[in-house]
Amino acid sequence: AKNDNPTLGNIIHVNCKAMLSENMYKTLFGYEKGAFIGAFSTSAGVLEQVADGVLVLNGIEFLSSETQIALVTAFEKGYFTRIGSTNQLSIKFKLVGVTSKLQTTEELRQQLRPDFLKLLKSTEHHMSTLAQRKKDIVANAILFLQRINKKYELLVEDLNDNVIQLLLSYNWPGNWSELYFTLRRAAFLCNDVILNVNTLPHEIIFQNKFSTTGQQYNLVIKQNERDVFSVNHIARVNEQLPNLKTIAAEAEL
Numbered sequence: 143a144k145n146d147n148p149t150l151g152n153i154i155h156v157n158c159k160a161m162l163s164e165n166m167y168k169t170l171f172g173y174e175k176g177a178f179i180g181a182f183s184t185s186a187g188v189l190e191q192v193a194d195g196v197l198v199l200n201g202i203e204f205l206s207s208e209t210q211i212a213l214v215t216a217f218e219k220g221y222f223t224r225i226g227s228t229n230q231l232s233i234k235f236k237l238v239g240v241t242s243k244l245q246t247t248e249e250l251r252q253q254l255r256p257d258f259l260k261l262l263k264s265t266e267h268h269m270s271t272l273a274q275r276k277k278d279i280v281a282n283a284i285l286f287l288q289r290i291n292k293k294y295e296l297l298v299e300d301l302n303d304n305v306i307q308l309l310l311s312y313n314w315p316g317n318w319s320e321l322y323f324t325l326r327r328a329a330f331l332c333n334d335v336i337l338n339v340n341t342l343p344h345e346i347i348f349q350n351k352f353s354t355t356g357q358q359y360n361l362v363i364k365q366n367e368r369d370v371f372s373v374n375h376i377a378r379v380n381e382q383l384p385n386l387k388t389i390a391a392e393a394e395l
Contacts, residue, residue, distance in 0.1 A: 152195030154188055157319075159201035167209050168225060171216075177226025189222060192235045200319070202239040202262070203253045210258035213237065217261060237261065272314040272321060279309050279321070286325045287337070298329045301337045308339065312346050 158166060172187030188197065199205065205213075216222040217237060221230040239262040241250070250259060272279065280301070287298055301309070314320055328341035339347060 152192050153198065154192050154195065155198045155200060156188060157200050158204040161204075163204075163206035163209065166205065167212070170209065171212060171222055172224040174224050174226035177224070181226070184224075187224065189216060189233050189235065190231065192233075194234050196236045196238060198238045198240065200240045203241055203250070205254070205258075207255060210255045214255075214257050214261055272317045276310055280306055282318070283309060283321065283325055286322050287329065290326050290329050294326075294330070296329050296332075297335055298332050298337050299335045302339070304339045305337050305342065308342060308346050 156166075156169065161169060168185075168187070170188050172185050172190060173181050175181055175184045212222065216233055217235070220234060221232050223230055254262075283301060287301075290296060291298060309321075316323075324343060324346065325337075327343070328337055331341040332338065
């Protein structure tokens with residue numbers, strides 16, 4: 143993703159949680175043709191693409207020790223090599239690490255190498271979780287829908303009242319990323335311009351008790367209604383399967 147501010151250059155986001163450790167290393171540093179089985183052509187890594195910009199790693203607690211060492215080396219020495227190559231490629235970039243959940247300093251020390259953690263700790267900023275900023279959920283949900291519509295050429299314009307109620311009541315353990323992916327999934331399953339409850343995941347729909355704006359509600363759904371939902375849900379998934387397959391491997395936010 144490019145940023146319009148020339149002082150920052152390119153800003154590239156990488157979702158560490160969505161990748162296996164070996165794939166993460168390949169993604170960041172690239173590889174030469176023949177470097178391993180399946181490397182049929184040379185591939186530039188994210189570090190080459192960021193080119194004096196900002197690399198944002200989302201879910202740094204999932205980075206392998208090997209990848210952390212390589213990032214520290216590249217950052218401090220200003221060069222790196224692709225997998226299967228001996229040529230040193232010059233690089234200059236800013237590094238931003240984001241945890242996918244609230245973590246104490248002690249927890250991060252147990253998960254990250256001291257040198258990598260020191261690299262990130264030069265500037266530290268704690269962001270509120272989505273559960274702590276529920277007043278922002280609806281506005282951001284609409285913003286996410288606009289981005290999703292533009293990217294995938296969809297026409298979902300708004301949320302119905304029941305969807306809003308469920309979004310506000312849910313605890314969002316996956317934070318902002320979970321909200322985005324929930325809405326993207328729902329948008330592909332929706333057959334209307336207004337997002338409805340049946341497009342949401344089961345864990346959001348079938349909440350036994352939930353609260354919003356300080357009030358308590360009970361959500362009671364009969365077994366036959368669950369059955370009808372499941373049948374309709376499967377039908378919509380089958381209809382949208384080509385689109386869902388296209389986006390299945392993407393990693394965003």
